[in-house]
Structures are given as structure tokens and as C-alpha cells.
Amino acid sequence: MKTFLTLTLAASLMSTAAWAETVKIGFVTTLTTGAAVIGKDMQNSVNLAVEHLGGKAGNLDLEVIFADDGFAPETGKQATDKLVKQDNVDFVAGYIWSHVLLASRKSALDAGKFLISANAGPSQIAGKLCNENFFSTSWQNDQTPMAMGEVLNRQGVKSLYVMAPNYAAGKDMVSGVERTFKGEIVGKDLTKWGADAQLDFSAELAKAKASGADGLFVFYPGAAGGAFMKQYDQAGLKDMLPLYSVFTVDALSLPKLQAANLTGVLGSRTTQEWDPTLDNAANKKFVADYKAKYGAYPSYYGAQSYDAIMLIASAVAKVGNTTDKDALRAALKAADFDSVRGNFKFGTNNFPVENFYLREAVVDADGVWTTKVVETVFEDHIDSYAADCKM
Amino acid sequence: MDFSLLIIQALNGVQLGLLLFLVASGLTLVFGILDFVNLAHGSLYMMGAFICASLTFLFGSFVLAVLVALPLTGVLGFLVERFVARPLYDRDHLDQVLGTFGLILVLDTLAHLIWGPAGIAVPLPGWLQGQIAMSETLVIPTFRLVIIGAGLGAAAGLFWLVNHTRLGMLIRAGASNRTMVSALGIDIQTLFALVFALGAMLAGLAGMLIAPITEASIGMGNNIIITAFVVIIVGGIGSMKGAFIAALMIGLIDTMGRSFLDDLFKLFMSSDAAENSAPAVSAMLIYIIMALVLSLRPQGLFPPRTR
Numbered sequence: 075m076k077t078f079l080t081l082t083l084a085a086s087l088m089s090t091a092a093w094a095e096t097v098k099i100g101f102v103t104t105l106t107t108g109a110a111v112i113g114k115d116m117q118n119s120v121n122l123a124v125e126h127l128g129g130k131a132g133n134l135d136l137e138v139i140f141a142d143d144g145f146a147p148e149t150g151k152q153a154t155d156k157l158v159k160q161d162n163v164d165f166v167a168g169y170i171w172s173h174v175l176l177a178s179r180k181s182a183l184d185a186g187k188f189l190i191s192a193n194a195g196p197s198q199i200a201g202k203l204c205n206e207n208f209f210s211t212s213w214q215n216d217q218t219p220m221a222m223g224e225v226l227n228r229q230g231v232k233s234l235y236v237m238a239p240n241y242a243a244g245k246d247m248v249s250g251v252e253r254t255f256k257g258e259i260v261g262k263d264l265t266k267w268g269a270d271a272q273l274d275f276s277a278e279l280a281k282a283k284a285s286g287a288d289g290l291f292v293f294y295p296g297a298a299g300g301a302f303m304k305q306y307d308q309a310g311l312k313d314m315l316p317l318y319s320v321f322t323v324d325a326l327s328l329p330k331l332q333a334a335n336l337t338g339v340l341g342s343r344t345t346q347e348w349d350p351t352l353d354n355a356a357n358k359k360f361v362a363d364y365k366a367k368y369g370a371y372p373s374y375y376g377a378q379s380y381d382a383i384m385l386i387a388s389a390v391a392k393v394g395n396t397t398d399k400d401a402l403r404a405a406l407k408a409a410d411f412d413s414v415r416g417n418f419k420f421g422t423n424n425f426p427v428e429n430f431y432l433r434e435a436v437v438d439a440d441g442v443w444t445t446k447v448v449e450t451v452f453e454d455h456i457d458s459y460a461a462d463c464k465m
Numbered sequence: 466m467d468f469s470l471l472i473i474q475a476l477n478g479v480q481l482g483l484l485l486f487l488v489a490s491g492l493t494l495v496f497g498i499l500d501f502v503n504l505a506h507g508s509l510y511m512m513g514a515f516i517c518a519s520l521t522f523l524f525g526s527f528v529l530a531v532l533v534a535l536p537l538t539g540v541l542g543f544l545v546e547r548f549v550a551r552p553l554y555d556r557d558h559l560d561q562v563l564g565t566f567g568l569i570l571v572l573d574t575l576a577h578l579i580w581g582p583a584g585i586a587v588p589l590p591g592w593l594q595g596q597i598a599m600s601e602t603l604v605i606p607t608f609r610l611v612i613i614g615a616g617l618g619a620a621a622g623l624f625w626l627v628n629h630t631r632l633g634m635l636i637r638a639g640a641s642n643r644t645m646v647s648a649l650g651i652d653i654q655t656l657f658a659l660v661f662a663l664g665a666m667l668a669g670l671a672g673m674l675i676a677p678i679t680e681a682s683i684g685m686g687n688n689i690i691i692t693a694f695v696v697i698i699v700g701g702i703g704s705m706k707g708a709f710i711a712a713l714m715i716g717l718i719d720t721m722g723r724s725f726l727d728d729l730f731k732l733f734m735s736s737d738a739a740e741n742s743a744p745a746v747s748a749m750l751i752y753i754i755m756a757l758v759l760s761l762r763p764q765g766l767f768p769p770r771t772r
Binding site for chain 1: 473477480522573582583585586588589595604607675678687
């Protein structure tokens with residue numbers, strides 16, 4: 075971090091002398107509240123990407139300015155405004171939360187900046203609100219639960235109870251699983267979300283159990299995921315109500331669950347577009363160096379953030395400056411970089427066209443709880459809103 | 466089937482209500498007796514959870530960790546009273562709000578520095594991890610019953626302390642007329658510090674009890690403090706009995722709202738509209754109750770007689 079700060083400082087001193095020599099990236103994520111655990115993972119991965127690039131994108135120096143959204147749309151918008159107006163960044167990237175991204179998109183796009191989402195993928199931005207200067211290195215929210223719906227069909231699950239937080243992405247996740255799941259959805263709970271999110275799910279779990287469903291589908295990202303898994307375990311639902319989750323069992327919740335020895339989570343299955351075991355050179359380097367530097371597995375949040383920086387750097391390196399917006403846009407769209415997902419290509423709405431995998435929580439060779447790929451659910455999947463995007 | 470679900474949800478509501486009572490009782494003691502607005506009361510709840518989480522890993526036993534963490538949280542409360550609250554007693558409520566809001570930021574950041582942003586999942590011993598089956602369909606996690614038991618125990622202890630001990634008598638006397646009490650030779654400063662530490666311990670206990678269910682996390686206190694304020698406003702500020710009844714009421718209303726409101730709405734609107742509006746309304750429900758109480762009975766349901 076210290077070397078990075080000196081780098082930033084040196085870059086900002088230089089920028090007064092030779093303005094065009096630096097490419098500035100504003101990175102908005104959550105650095106406070108309990109959700110800071112996600113932001114930390116993204117920040118680590120961004121710093122690792124800058125390190126792997128030697129602090130350069132082609133001949134230009136890379137400068138990343140981190141900003142905190144405080145897990146709230148209004149704070150995220152303020153942070154974006156500050157990056158755009160005060161720091162005059164060339165790219166705005168990051169965004170964990172769909173409601174924060176939706177609140178911030180106009181601030182970045184109206185100022186003519188490129189906006190790169192490293193996680194949030196609200197349906198609106200994939201469809202009607204799509205923009206030529208917006209790119210995603212993650213997914214559209216519906217896609218991951220759609221893959222889970224397909225898994226449920228393959229496993230012969232007939233009835234499902236659904237739980238998700240009540241915000242933009244929670245609703246997208248529910249509509250995603252509803253789109254592909256062929257059985258009946260017998261009950262649905264949308265719980266309070268945000269800085270004062272509901273974390274005690276006693277009432278909802280009791281309802282889910284009483285519904286007699288074959289399975290329970292949940293989406294609880296960040297700290298809420300660990301809390302949910304514990305209560306699911308304490309309620310003893312593992313045998314009568316099997317869990318199918320998205321964005322809940324991950325590299326952020328697993329270490330905590332391991333520390334508390336909640337073995338109930340092992341073997342649980344989740345869908346994702348990336349996994350630390352994906353077999354390609356970029357991913358091996360990313361995972362190995364991340365583990366060496368930070369002492370833990372990276373999460374998909376980190377992988378997507380790493381890709382976001384690599385994507386930006388590849389475009390800037392190709393164009394050689396930050397002023398030719400048309401050339402930069404074309405270079406971003408070409409996505410000519412080594413993604414940790416292997417091949418990386420954008421669809422018509424600038425969301426990736428990518429594979430989705432079924433992952434299982436397992437113990438690795440060193441005794442650390444992590445995930446591995448079980449099978450590929452979708453190949454080159456295109457999100458459902460791409461058709462609504464006119465640009 | 467429906468009936469046993471109702472019982473389970475009622476127990477869940479009582480459990481939430483008792484946790485709220487533990488936080489609200491300290492708040493109402495400090496607010497009612499010391500006339501001090503302590504927004505940072507929720508941070509003591511968070512510190513209780515974090516201290517207990519660390520000690521659980523140190524000792525390898527949750528129960529032992531709670532027993533050691535309780536006095537530690539009390540000491541923390543004592544220090545907060547001495548260095549933050551005491552200089553603010555004579556200032557108006559706005560200064561106290563600003564001062565304690567600053568304390569929230571300091572304690573949140575302190576927790577971030579000590580324990581990191583991730584939060585800590587607290588492991589329970591095997592005998593608390595399971596479930597108790599009362600009948601075929603009536604199965605409840607053991608630890609939820611433990612919370613109910615601990616909450617009732619703490620409430621009973623508090624009532625005994627306030628109503629049947631010399632310390633309780635002094636607390637009640639201090640609340641009615643603090644000048645007279647100090648004129649009679651009672652060290653009112655020490656008394657207030659003890660009340661503050663007691664409130665901190667109660668909030669800390671609530672944090673320790675919730676940590677194995679959710680986890681110890683930064684900002685967890687800010688979630689509960691708003692609801693705790695709703696409880697003491699509904700119950701009548703300064704009233705222990707009011708806090709108890711209002712806490713149970715709010716806990717039950719909140720849980721029942723989350724459980725059955727969508728089914729209720731489906732009776733008179735489309736199921737899509739019900740699914741969309743029920744979560745919004747159930748999140749607002751307790752504030753609607755508070756607004757109702759404030760408009761009909763601004764002093765709260767059970768205002769203390771002596772104020």
C-alpha cells in the first residue's frame with residue numbers, strides 16, 4: 075500500500091507537468107460497514123493488477139483513486155461526482171451494488187467518462203439504459219440465478235422457496251431463477267437491505283420450512299451470506315430443505331464459516347462465471363499471487379475487478395492516450411486482454427458473453443475451504459435484456 | 466401445520482423482543498435517569514459482540530467467553546461514562562447527540578482497525594448448535610430458546626435490582642430528584658457511572674447473544690439502536706416496564722409482519738402486488754406503530770410516574 079501511495083503521489087506530481095502521461099481510474103466500492111469485506115477484496119485485486127502491470131498501461135502511468143460508497147446509493151453517487159468533477163478521472167470503475175450503480179451511472183456517463191462495472195449488473199443497464207460508454211466485466215444479475223434454475227431442473231427439483239434482499243439485484247436474482255426454473259415457486263421473501271439490513275432470518279426460515287418446498291434458493295452477498303449459512307445450519311434444515319445459493323457461499327464467507335467450523339456448508343452448490351480452479355495462465359497467476367500476497371483465496375469480486383483494470387489497461391495501451399474516446403471505446407469493446415476467465419468477449423450491450431459453472435464448496439489440499447468447478451451449466455451465455463438495448 | 470408455524474413465529478418474535486429489551490433497557494435507564502441521549506449505546510452492543518467473539522476463539526468456549534466479556538463491556542461502559550458522557554451531562558441534548566455520534570464513528574473505526582472489516586462468525590458449542598423438537602412440526606433451534614431464557618433472566622434480574630435493592634432505590638430516587646439525593650450524601654456521580662456501566666453490560670449481552678446467529682460485524686449496533694429508540698418512545702422514556710412491554714410488542718409485530726403480511730395482502734390484492742408491497746410495509750410497520758403512539762399518547766404507553 076505504501077509503495078502504491080508513493081506511486082500515486084509521484085503520478086499526481088507528474089500529472090501537473092505532463093498531463094497526458096497518466097491514466098486516472100476512479101474505483102468506487104464499499105470500504106466501510108460490514109460490506110467492506112467485499113470492497114477490501116476488490117481493492118486488493120486492483121492493487122495486484124496494477125502491480126502485475128508494473129504501474130503502467132502502455133507508456134502511460136496508471137493511477138487508481140479509491141472511493142467509498144458506504145453501502146448506500148446517495149453516498150455512491152457523491153463519490154462518483156467527486157471522482158468525475160474534482161479528480162477528473164478518465165475511467166470510473168468498481169460498483170458492487172446495483173442500486174449504487176443505478177444512482178451513479180448518470181454522473182459518470184453524462185460527463186463523457188467510461189463506466190466499467192466490476193460487479194453490479196442491473197437489468198436496466200443491460201437493457202433500456204444501455205450506453206456505449208458502459209462496460210461490464212461481471213455479468214447481468216439474472217444470469218447466475220438462471221444457471222442455478224437450470225441446475226435445479228437437471229436435479230429434478232419440483233418446488234422451490236426463494237429468499238433474497240429487497241433491492242435492485244435481489245429482484246433481478248429472483249426473476250433470473252424464475253425465468254429458467256420449470257417447477258413451482260411456493261414462497262418468496264424479500265428482506266430489508268442496506269446499511270441496516272436484516273440479518274436475522276428466523277421468521278423467513280420457519281416459513282420456508284413450513285412451505286414443504288424441495289429446495290431453498292437464496293442470494294445473500296457479503297456478510298449476510300455467513301449469517302444466513304449459520305442460521306440455516308442452526309435450524310437443521312440441511313436434510314429436509316437443500317440449499318441452492320448464488321453469491322452467498324464464496325471466498326469471503328467460507329473462511330469465517332471454517333473458523334466457526336460450520337461443516338454444513340461443505341458440499342453446497344452455487345453457480346458462478348469464475349472459479350479459482352479455472353485452468354488458464356492468467357487465472358493461475360492471479361490466484362497464486364493473490365494467495366501469496368494476501369494469504370487467502372480471491373473471490374469473484376476480486377477476479378472481476380482484476381479483469382476491469384486489465385481491460386482498461388489493454389485499451390489505453392492500444393490507443394496510447396486517454397483523449398481519443400472513439401478509439402478507446404473500440405479498444406475496450408475488442409477486450410484484447412488475458413482474462414482470468416480465459417476468453418473474454420462483449421455482447422451487443424457491452425456485457426460479457428461467457429460461461430457459467432456449477433461450483434461446490436470443498437476442502438483444498440492445504441485444508442482450506444474453497445470452491446471447485448463441478449460442471450459447465452451454460453456456454454457463451456447472453457443475458458436476457460441484450461435485445462432491449464438499442465445503441 | 467399453520468398453528469405450529471404461528472407458535473414458532475411467536476417465539477421468534479419474543480426472542481427478537483427480548484434482545485431489543487436488553488438494548489432498550491440500558492437506553493431508557495441512561496436517558497430516563499441521567500437525562501442523557503446516548504446514540505453510541507449501539508456501539509457498546511457491537512463491542513460486546515466483538516469482545517465475546519475474540520474471547521470465544523481464545524478460550525474455545527462460548528459460555529466462558531460471555532462470562533468474561535460481560536464485565537469487560539461494563540468496564541468499557543464505565544470508561545465511556547467517565548470520559549465522554551460526564552462532560553456532556555450539563556450540555557443540551559443536541560451536544561450529547563453530536564458527541565455520542567462522534568463516539569459511534571470512533572468505535573466503528575476502532576473495531577475496523579482491531580478486527581478488520583470482515584466481521585467474525587462466532588462458533589457455538591455442539592449442545593447449543595442443534596434443535597429442540599417439541600412436536601412433529603414444532604422444531605426450534607436450541608440457541609433461540611437460550612436467547613429467550615437469557616433475556617427473561619436478565620429482565621427478571623433487572624426488575625429485582627431496580628425494585629428490591631438499595632442500589633435500585635437510589636437509582637429510582639436519583640431519577641425523581643437528583644439534587645435531593647446528592648444533598649442526602651449519596652455520591653451521585655458514582656451512581657450514574659454504575660447505571661451507565663449496567664446499561665453497557667445489558668447492551669453488550671444482547672450483542673453477545675446475537676453474534677452466534679448473525680455475526681460480530683462493524684455497524685451492527687446502528688441497526689438495532691434505531692429500533693431500540695422506537696421501543697423506548699413507544700414504551701415511555703425512562704420506564705423499565707414500558708421498555709419491556711414495548712420491546713416484546715415491537716418484536717412480535719415486526720416478526721409477524723415479516724411472516725404473514727404477504728398472505729394477508731393476497732386476500733385483497735393480486736399476488737404480484739402483495740409480494741412487492743408486503744416487504745416494504747413490514748419494514749415500515751414498527752414506525753407506523755410509533756407514529757400512532759406518538760399522535761395518541763405522546764408520553765408513551767407507560768410513562769414513569771415521577772417525571
